[in-house]
Amino acid sequence: MVRELIRLEGVHRAFGAVSVLDGINLRIDEGDRIGVVGHNGSGKTTLLRTISDQKQDVGDITFAPGLRIAYLTQIRDIDESATLEEELNRRGHQFKELEEEITAIENQMADPSFYEGDWQPVLDRYSELQALSARSGGTDVAGHAKNILDSLDLGHHPLDMPLSKLSGGERAKVALARQLVGMGEIDVFFLDEPTNHLDLPTLEWLEKFLAKFQGSQLIVSHDRFFLDRICTHILEIHDGHTRGYAGNYTAYLQQKELFLQTLADRIDKCEKEIKRLTGALQSMKRANKYDKSISQKHQMLSRSQRELKWLKRLKPKERRGLQFNLQSTEKSSLDVLDFKQATLKFEGLNRPILNKVEIGVRRGQKIGIVGANGAGKTTLLRIINKEIQLDDGIIDVRPGVEIGYFHQDHRTLDFDLTPVEQVQKLKPRMDYGDIRAMLGQFQFTKEMVSTPLKKLSGGERARIAMLKLLLEENNMLLLDEPTNHLDTDAKEALEETLQNYDGCIMTVSHDRWFLDRVCDRVIVFDRGEGVSINEGNYSYYLEKKKARDAVAQAAKAKPVKKKRERSEQDDDKPRKLKWKEERELESMEETILEAEEEVAEIETQLNDPEFYIENSEKAVGMAEELEVKKSRIQELYERWEELEAIRVAWEARGK
Numbered sequence: 001m002v003r004e005l006i007r008l009e010g011v012h013r014a015f016g017a018v019s020v021l022d023g024i025n026l027r028i029d030e031g032d033r034i035g036v037v038g039h040n041g042s043g044k045t046t047l048l049r050t051i052s053d054q055k056q057d058v059g060d061i062t063f064a065p066g067l068r069i070a071y072l073t074q075i076r077d078i079d080e081s082a083t084l085e086e087e088l089n090r091r092g093h094q095f096k097e098l099e100e101e102i103t104a105i106e107n108q109m110a111d112p113s114f115y116e117g118d119w120q121p122v123l124d125r126y127s128e129l130q131a132l133s134a135r136s137g138g139t140d141v142a143g144h145a146k147n148i149l150d151s152l153d154l155g156h157h158p159l160d161m162p163l164s165k166l167s168g169g170e171r172a173k174v175a176l177a178r179q180l181v182g183m184g185e186i187d188v189f190f191l192d193e194p195t196n197h198l199d200l201p202t203l204e205w206l207e208k209f210l211a212k213f214q215g216s217q218l219i220v221s222h223d224r225f226f227l228d229r230i231c232t233h234i235l236e237i238h239d240g241h242t243r244g245y246a247g248n249y250t251a252y253l254q255q256k257e258l259f260l261q262t263l264a265d266r267i268d269k270c271e272k273e274i275k276r277l278t279g280a281l282q283s284m285k286r287a288n289k290y291d292k293s294i295s296q297k298h299q300m301l302s303r304s305q306r307e308l309k310w311l312k313r314l315k316p317k318e319r320r321g322l323q324f325n326l327q328s329t330e331k332s333s334l335d336v337l338d339f340k341q342a343t344l345k346f347e348g349l350n351r352p353i354l355n356k357v358e359i360g361v362r363r364g365q366k367i368g369i370v371g372a373n374g375a376g377k378t379t380l381l382r383i384i385n386k387e388i389q390l391d392d393g394i395i396d397v398r399p400g401v402e403i404g405y406f407h408q409d410h411r412t413l414d415f416d417l418t419p420v421e422q423v424q425k426l427k428p429r430m431d432y433g434d435i436r437a438m439l440g441q442f443q444f445t446k447e448m449v450s451t452p453l454k455k456l457s458g459g460e461r462a463r464i465a466m467l468k469l470l471l472e473e474n475n476m477l478l479l480d481e482p483t484n485h486l487d488t489d490a491k492e493a494l495e496e497t498l499q500n501y502d503g504c505i506m507t508v509s510h511d512r513w514f515l516d517r518v519c520d521r522v523i524v525f526d527r528g529e530g531v532s533i534n535e536g537n538y539s540y541y542l543e544k545k546k547a548r549d550a551v552a553q554a555a556k557a558k559p560v561k562k563k564r565e566r567s568e569q570d571d572d573k574p575r576k577l578k579w580k581e582e583r584e585l586e587s588m589e590e591t592i593l594e595a596e597e598e599v600a601e602i603e604t605q606l607n608d609p610e611f612y613i614e615n616s617e618k619a620v621g622m623a624e625e626l627e628v629k630k631s632r633i634q635e636l637y638e639r640w641e642e643l644e645a646i647r648v649a650w651e652a653r654g655k
Contacts, residue, residue: 003030005067005188005216006051011059013043013050020046022240024059028188033210033217035227035249038237040459040487044220047237048190051218064187070179071190078163078175085159088149088178102126148177152202153372170373172197180209188216195223196484199373200510222488224249225512238316247626263315270308277301333398336361336476336504337384341393344379353379356393357531359523366498366505368515368538371525377508380523381405381478384506404474408481408508410465415454419444419464422453426471442467443490458485466494479507483514512538547641554645574649585643588636595633602626 006028013021020043028034036044052071054061079087105126108114114122149155152173163171176198189210195203207229210217221227227234227249234245234252243259245252277297284294339359345352353376361367369377382388383395385405397403405412413422423435439449442463453461462485469477477498483491495517498505509515515522515538522534522541534541554574577585602622 003064004028005030005064007060007062008051009060009062011050011056011061013046013055013057019240021050021056021237024242026235026242026244028216028218030216032233033231034219034233034235035231035252036218036220036235036237037222037227037249037252037488039489040457042237043240044237045192048192048218048220052190067187068185069188069190070186071192072176072179072194073192078171078178080163080171082163083159084157084161084163084166084174087163087174088159148180149173151205152177173202176202176206186215188218189213191217191219191221193221194219195221195226195510198510200370200512201372203510203512222483222486222491223511223513224488224491225516228513246622260315263311267308267311267315270304270311274301274304274308277304330400331363331475331502333400334363335398336363336365336401337395337397339393339395342383342390342395343392344376344383344388344390352391354383354390354393355530359531359533361504361506363504364502365521366501366519367507367521367523368519369506369508369523369525370510370515370538375525377525378408378480380525381480381506381508385478401476402474404469404472404477406465406469406477406479406482408484410461412468413453413461413465415461416452418452419449419456422464422468423471426468438467459487459490462486463490475503477501477503477505477507479505479509481509481511482507483509483511547645550641550645551648554642554649574652575646576650577643577647581643581646585640585647588640588643592633592636592640595629595636599626599629599633602629 004027006026008024008026011021011024011026012019024047036047038044048071050056051061052069105122108122109126149157154170154173154177157166157170163174166174176194194206198206203223203226207226210230217230219227219231229248231248233247234249236243236245236252236256245255247255277300281294281297281301284297338361339354339357342354342357342359343352344354369380371377379388383390384397385403414425417425419439420432420435423430423438427435436449444460444463448456448460453464456464462482466482482494486494491511491514495514498518505518507515507518517537519537520535522536522538524532524534524541526532534544536544602625605622
């Protein structure tokens, strides 16, 4: 029996006259990993805070007895004036209630009258809490956090280093490390935009950490790739209401599309039925035909009208879509730019940022640039934009190349100007009405267009920075984290625009979904191996990297020992598959195919909105079964890759 941890029934939350959450019903069980999605301002963070603080206006929020919650906030709780050691010694949110209860008992024990009553149960509870604190990290929070820092590639920094000397990405890692201490004793983990400012290696580490975490998770995120790999359910917030979907983000998109199409079909059918019944009633009245059939039709019409009203309430209100219109100027030459033996060193680093790099960029290419924080990704863009000079080598930007640069910190904007003034500065001859219309396409309201940029949100500034880029004349775009601060709708609009852009694009991004949809080439900055160029999108690069790593590992693997002595040279040779392994490899494709067919059958049922509504309890069980079967398929693929790598290494031994 699955244990229920948190239940929400009819929860409302408003701020003044603005209703943010309207009648929310939600259940969180053991093992749930629920992703919360919705556009900016829909109430995602409010939902997490309302549950955590139990500060609903109306409705009930119930917790299982003894429930322990940890909360990773979107705004990282970090003291930038502190040293690394001082920050790591600060306890995270997950210790708050534990320490408060311990302190309360210690205050009781300090009172002599405490021992006049039945004090043994209180002492037992005190011992239990002390043991729980020790398992959670005890007094050595910094030690446990340091172990996590080592995993996040920050262990090389001295503990007395001021946080102000770390990059933004590194400070995000420090905040994450501190918050993850003591998670083994946590029942529910709330995470608000956990992937913000994290590089790809850290994202992958966090995914593995959360996949192993035994407690339940409620995750607010715009990182679609992350939601796809972590979540077992998706909860969408729209117009203050929620709708749940079984499965990961991809399954959510499929189910939502099917739900909306089914809803649209039912609305259309209902409207046609109302039209038919109305016409029939009018004909009967003209014919002066009054019998019991006219009463029946009135009843049928009334039912259809009520049904239509109910169906339209289910239909989400449509937001004005974000509209980009991006066109390049005259095409550049076929060759856009070349790096030849490009070398750059930064003072204080024991390695060059670029070391004899050779990169050629051609017209129409859409290149993603990935790697760890500090590896040199943004530096590469700044070199192309002539903000930084190489120490050695050549960068050859061809004549006719017009560069547009999107900075992740939006430094090209004047934060004292309003959106209207920003556009007027760039296009002084543009009519005011045209400017307002253009800003409207970028989802700026009447109030927002006259508000200084410094008072707008990060997402709103990002939209202005993108608009500025679109108004400039260019045929090559340098984009540094263009999807930061954008909600899912805005990201999708940007992705579609960039897909259709006929100029050249080079983009630094940690958004793996974005990289998959936009890029056809990936440049990888690896501080250990330099710079590599890979054809295909990010997922294709990961698949090839995994296969290469498997082959390399298999090539290094020692063969099974036999009775006779082998030389060290023999031990380094690849081994041949055993007979059983060969039979296993031969049948693996059929086994995987059968497993995928079973998954597809379950997904087909779960993707039917009517099935999910009518069989909610069964659907939950099927969703859990689906995850088990998907895990099995993953295991089968890993085993297949292992056997295939051994076979390939053996066949290649003589080549």
